[in-house]
Every structure is written in C-alpha cells, then in structure tokens.
Amino acid sequence: MKDKTFLMIPGPTPVPERVLLEIAKHPIGHRSSEFSKILESVYTDLKYVFQTKNDVIVYTASGTGAMDAALSNLINEGDKVLSLVIGNFSRRLAKIAKGLGADVEIIEAEAGNAINPDILKERLDKDVNKEIKIVTLIQNETSTGVTNDVKTLVSLIKEHGALSVVDGVTSVGAIECKMDDWGIDVLITGSQKGLMIPPGLSFLAASEKAWKVHEQCKHPDFYFNWTTNRKSVRENSTAFTPAVNLFCGLKVALEMMKEEGIENIIARHTKIASALRVAIKALGLKLFVTDEKYASNSITAILPPEGISVPDIRKVLKKDYDIEVANGQNELKDKIFRMGTLGYVSERDVITAVGALEAALYKLGYKFELGAGIAALIKELNK
C-alpha cells in the first residue's frame, strides 16, 4: 500500500509522530533566543544520553561526517593508529585515518565476529614504546549485527594510554554505552538511529585527554573543527547555520528519552532483540553472529533458509507487507538480511515483523511450522 512502509532497517528508523510534527513547523531563526533555548535543552539532554559530562557537539551532517570529524581533529601525518575492524563501518574509520596520513594497522575479525579482547591486549602489550596514539573501534557493527565489548576493549586502551575513538552510530541510545564510566575518549553517533529523528544530524563528544591531543592537531578543519564548534555549544549556539527543524524535533525526541529513562530504553532494546533472535531460531533460521553473546540489540543479521533468496524475502516483505528490511553489504549482499530494532521500537513492532516474516517465508515455500516464530517470540517477551 502507498505511504505505509514500515522501516526495519538499521536507519533511518521510525520517528515518533510528535517529533515529525515538530519538524514540520516553519523554521525559526537560528540566532533567535527561542532557538537558543532549544539548543540549551538539546545540549543538556545529549549529555544524559551520552552519559558524559563532556560537551556534545552537534554537526549538521550524517554519521560519516562525525566519523570524519572525530579523526580529522586528532590525527597528524604519520601518527600510528590501530583500527579494530569487524565490518564495513569499523573499516570506514580505518580508511578515514589512512586518508589523513596516519600509519594504520588493522586488527580484523571475520564478519560475524567481535574483536577478541585478548588479541587487542596482546598487541597493546607489545607496544612498549607507546607508539600507538589512537585506537578506533565500533560498538555496534551495523553491517553484521555484532556488538563489541566496548567496556573491556576501552579499558585495555585506557591502560595502554592511547585514545579510544568509538563509533556509536547504531548503539548510543540503544545499547549500554557509558562514555565517562568506561573512559571512552571520543564517542560519536547519528540522529536517525537511537535518537529517533530523521537523518541529518550527528554528534561527537570528547574527553579532556582527547581535547589535549586535538590541540596538537595540525590538520585544518573548518566546518568540523572541534574548537569552533564547542565554543558555540557552550554559548547555546551553533558555529554555522544548523538544520533548525531537525534540532526542534531532536528536542522533543530527547525529552521522550529522558522520560523513559536511558536504562529502560536499553532494557527495551535488549528484550526486543533477544526475543527476535529466539523467534528467528524457532523458525529454523540462523543468526549471522557467530557467538550470541556478541549479538547486537539494535540490528539482527539473519541467514536465509536454504533455497530461499534474500532478494525474494525482502521483495515479499516490501511488496505484500510494506516492511523494509536491509540487505547485506558488499560481500554479504544477498547472503544475509538485516532487521533493525532500533530507536522508536516496541514489542508490537517485532510481533509485526516476525508475523510478516513468517508470512513471507510461507509464501516463498519454506517448510516450517507456521506460527512457531510468533509463539516463541511472545513467550520470550513475557518471560
């Protein structure tokens, strides 16, 4: 049906009605006192979501903009950077670092796996001269539905003394991420994920230690410059004309998040994604993640049953049930499909998704006990 598409991709994600209505209003002046009040509220609430005392810079840019901003404000040519790669998005950080002239070393886990903390520890222990300046990592790898144990990894990086730069695009506001408690140095995220607004904004917070490294950074950055942007944050302003309407929506979305409480939000994501995984397995399908303890609570990557193709599953879900799920990326294209349970997601949504998935598999001739997925899902949700 027209205009009925329901997104279960890893972003954009569904946006609450009251946020959309806020975005639909006529833009207001970005240098007005009204807008300054909105910014004050947004900047305060972002600290709550990031669980940090550091200022949170908001860029009018997509998540990749914040990834670029994170590294281009820290790296000088020749700097040694260690990149922990478990898929496309964590690899992007390595690419950006390399582009900036860093000497990039990669520790890579095969797709479907998380980084083994022991391997990181071993590498860092070997770096007796403390040559590694920055370690880049991702909390939740959107391309594979795998979540790194960021708490442990960051504690190892902290012990070594390098800076940790963490991509939290599909984790902040969905998966536990305590910037200050865990000692993350740079944390970024995007707007169209855990923060429940459309794409167009991205976010960056940095520790005092990272700010000191930034001061030594020679790479010129105008639009993404940390110093210019933080100065404006502290004045409840923005360095450059912001996406006013998205900020107005963000204010409301953050208020909703505070009302629900970050622990409750994370518990909701955990419950829904765990139940989805139980349902997927009850349908006889396989999860792509190799060890379920690293399974993502915001994105679930699923292998299609034998004889049924990913494009067919996606097509039927889209055409007959108006549900959009994501394909795999690059070498995983047509090998997995990915369901997002991220942001403004409820138990009803996952019931819808599993029900429609059963219907699609049924139509495509897959042999299974019809209703088994929903049954397992409901039981798990009500444990």
Added chain:
Amino acid sequence: MKDKTFLMIPGPTPVPERVLLEIAKHPIGHRSSEFSKILESVYTDLKYVFQTKNDVIVYTASGTGAMDAALSNLINEGDKVLSLVIGNFSRRLAKIAKGLGADVEIIEAEAGNAINPDILKERLDKDVNKEIKIVTLIQNETSTGVTNDVKTLVSLIKEHGALSVVDGVTSVGAIECKMDDWGIDVLITGSQKGLMIPPGLSFLAASEKAWKVHEQCKHPDFYFNWTTNRKSVRENSTAFTPAVNLFCGLKVALEMMKEEGIENIIARHTKIASALRVAIKALGLKLFVTDEKYASNSITAILPPEGISVPDIRKVLKKDYDIEVANGQNELKDKIFRMGTLGYVSERDVITAVGALEAALYKLGYKFELGAGIAALIKELNK
C-alpha cells in the same frame, strides 16, 4: 503571538506549506528505489537552478560545509589564492583557504561596497607568471546586502586562467547566476535561501577545469570528497546517509521552482527588493549599500533613523508584529538591520514588512509621514 513568527532574515526563510508537509512524512529508506527516484528528480532539477550541465553534489551540511568542501578539494599547501572580500561571508572563504595552507592575498572593499572589476583586472594583469591558482568571491554578501557583478568578475578570472570559486549561498535561485554561460568554476549554495527548504543541505557544482585541479589536490577529505560524492550523484544515490526528509521537501520545492521558471523567480526577487528599497527611502531611511547598482535583491541592509536604535526596531517588529529581521554582524552589529526577501517571498510579504516597519518606527517616535513607505512601495510594485 505564539507560533506566528514571520522570518524576514537572510535565512532560514519561509518554507512553502507543501514542502513542510513533505518533510513531515515518515522517513523512507535512503537505499530504496523510491528514494533513488526522488534523487534523480532532485539532481536533474538542481542543474536547472544552477543553470549548468555539471553534476550538482548535495551535502548534508550547512552552507559553510559546502564552502569548506569547495576549497578543501582544490587547495594544496602553498597554493596562491586571491580572495575578494566585501564582508563576513566572503572573508570566510579566505579564512578557509588560509587554514588549508594557501598563500592568501585579499582584495577588500569597504563594507557596503562591491568589488570594483577594474581593481581585480589590474591585479590579475600584474600576475604575468600566472601564480594565482584560485580566486574566491561571493555573489551576494549576506552581511551587507551587496551583490558583486559576478558575470564581469568571473570573465576577468577566466581570461587570466585562475579558477573562480563563487559563494552563491544567498543568490542562487534569487539573483541571476548562470554557471555555464558565465564560466563559473565552482558554485555553491545552501538550502534555506533561494531553494525554499529548511537549513541542512548544501550544494556544489564544479566545471571540468575545476575537476582537473581537484585531481591534483592532496588534501584528504572523506565526507566532503568531490569524487566519492559525484560518483553517487551519477548513480542517483548519495555517498553517505542523507537528510532524507529534507531531500523529499527539496524535490517539491524544486518542482515549484521549475513551474515558476528561473527567469520569473529572479524577476520576482528583483521587483520586490527594488520596491522595498524605494519604500525605505520614502521613509527617510538610508540603504547601507553605497552604490544602488550593487544593491542585493535578496537582502536589504538599512541604517536606522537617527535617535532610534537597531535593537529597538528589531524588538518592536518581533514583539508587536511577529516579524524577525536580522541585526548587523560583528562591527556592523546595532549599526544596520537586514531584511531578507529571499526564496518563498511575495508582494504581500513586502507590504506586510513595510507596513510593520512603519508601525514600529511610529511607536518608537520617529517623525515621518505615516503611510509614505507603503504608498511608495505599492506604486513601485505596480509601475
């Protein structure tokens, strides 16, 4: 009154209702075929607005992002850049170039003036060794309401052989700007101005000659990289997650622009701004622009009458008549106020503005013939 603010600032500008409604819709997947069709339409119509055959890259970023993108994709350390400065925004291009390590020379005209083509010609003629690689200039200086004669300036730059980088943020879609006919090498603009949508997107087109210079550029750029971004434009896609909702609004806004026709849009801006200037003078107020042939058709900067302050005028307009006009910037703060007639602006809007300005001046005790501004305005609009 609440929610009644009418923007007459140089941006954000009022947004058509049907564009707002488009923006208010649930975001769709940015890798879906539906969105690809929207992009195809947007990319085609942008060429029409830019009056170019070159691809137009759309960045999810504010206008300053595109300014940064323009120069960081061209400049190598030590490159000689000539910056034509007539106010804050044209100065920003010089700052960005300097940050990138360019050897920047500035030709500056006093605030209120445009660049004198003879002075540029003289400088370029002296550059017999063709050391100047890039000339940066602005079409419409938002901070002073002055429009450069870009056609003439660019023809001189072309004759010399340097690249012209033109900031068209408050001119494209409002003031005549023929990228290909005039031989502009790089042209940028923002979304919240002539293009009638909220802030959050910015645009860049480059000539073949500029692309060749880009190929030699060593500055690493990930998010703003021309090559990556153009590749996606040619695939009716975007390199990174775009501000989906703003793109959906943009599609509709561009359709409205095509329907009206670019020549008619420019004629409308010309008529409204000319009439506004006549009205301002009829009220006994002075224009900030020193030579009216350089007066902007998108922003009019006005000196307050003696004894009445800019903050008072702005306050009464805002509080009693819900109209927002802009203050001067930096050293011009409280010295001038600026009225935008940009984008979705009609004769009714300027009647409203002049009427409310008369009311504000009357309340503030300014002695003048009440109604004189409106009378002159109406006559001029109906000449």
